[in-house]
Amino acid sequence: MQQLTSAGQNIVNDLAQRYNLSQEAVIYMLGAVNQGGGSMAQFNCPELGGSGQWMRGGMTMVGDMFNNGLKATVDNLCNELSNALANTQMFPPAPVGSRASNQWWPGDLGSPSSSGAQNNIRYAVFPNRLAIELNGQVTVYDTLDNNIGGVSQQQGGDTSLTFSSQYGTIAVDTLPIISGAGIAPQKQTNFAQASDVTNQNSNDNFSPANTNNTMPEQIPEPMPNNMNNLSVDDSSTDGIIALIEKIAKLHESGALTDDEFNTKKTELLSRI
Structure with a gap:
């Protein structure tokens, strides 16, 4: 008792x-x-x-x-x-931050704007912070720019938590963890995602940091510049004209320089 x-x-x-x-x-x-x-x-x-x-x-x-x-x-x-x-002081004072205390969250968070409990979960909302106590373990999350309107637990076998914000319903485990064990986020923040993309493509000479949250610029694959590999019959006038049209397209795409294009075109025209 x-x-x-x-x-x-x-x-x-x-x-x-x-x-x-x-x-x-x-x-x-x-x-x-x-x-x-x-x-x-x-x-x-x-x-x-x-x-x-x-x-x-x-x-x-x-x-x-x-x-x-x-x-x-x-x-x-x-x-x-x-x-x-x-x-009234109904219970003997418990140490701040302990499970038995009414102030079960870390003391440096101050006073919550709202708090509550559901089943075996307690929550408290602070400026830019959300404290969750689940089975006696307290985890503090960074709420980023979300304005939290309420926390709820999914019905069923799991204990996944969601909260409502101006962006809709957000899963708690997608928020960055400030302290506590928590549940490892399935999705990292945009900066982490950009870093992952950079690491995966490090062999492609992408820049080591991408802080603009955009995908690194893709480097176009070089177009073939060996004219002998173009599968066009150059033994006839029609074939040579078709070949000139092909190298013209390569020139337009930037695969051939002006000098390369003019040299090859002159060579082909000389065969007619």
Whole structure:
């Protein structure tokens, strides 16, 4: 059972009496509300109908969905617990940055603009930073130029996280990691991608750095300049004319210099 301060224990005793619940049930719900940052709770409490969800502002779900009395009990209890957490030291102070602390993120981030929890995940949003706690491990991400509007967990077997920004829905694991283990991004930032392209093409004499986020300029393959390899019958006038047309195209593409073109053309014309 989670340790409480003397003031916290008194509040739990009072709530247990008034709501006709065991102290264990009230403490469990206190932990659920605290885990949700004081604004929401996901719980599975047999004395309150099993699994359910509460969100401050009136959204309450219980296992017995048509039991309005139970919904009212959960809503009132969670609101009182939320107020107690906001106004009373319910738990002994825990070191800042620890899992047991309400401030579980690194202390140098300051105060978040928003925070919350879902299932086994907690998140806190800061200027240019997003802190995620997953299974007790805290990872801090660089949010780049995204304005985060909310964090959500994908439903199903995985624990992939997404958030909404002015650019739409973004996967958290695509953000650069500032600290913590996190999940290795599937896609690196544009600068890293440009660096990868440079490394892969280092044998082609591309420049060693490409900080403009553009693909290196492609070097055109040299056009053949051996006229003897052109498969045109040059034994007739028509063949020679066709050959001149071919070298003219090579000249236009830049494969032949003016001197090379004029020399070959003069040579071919002399055969007519």
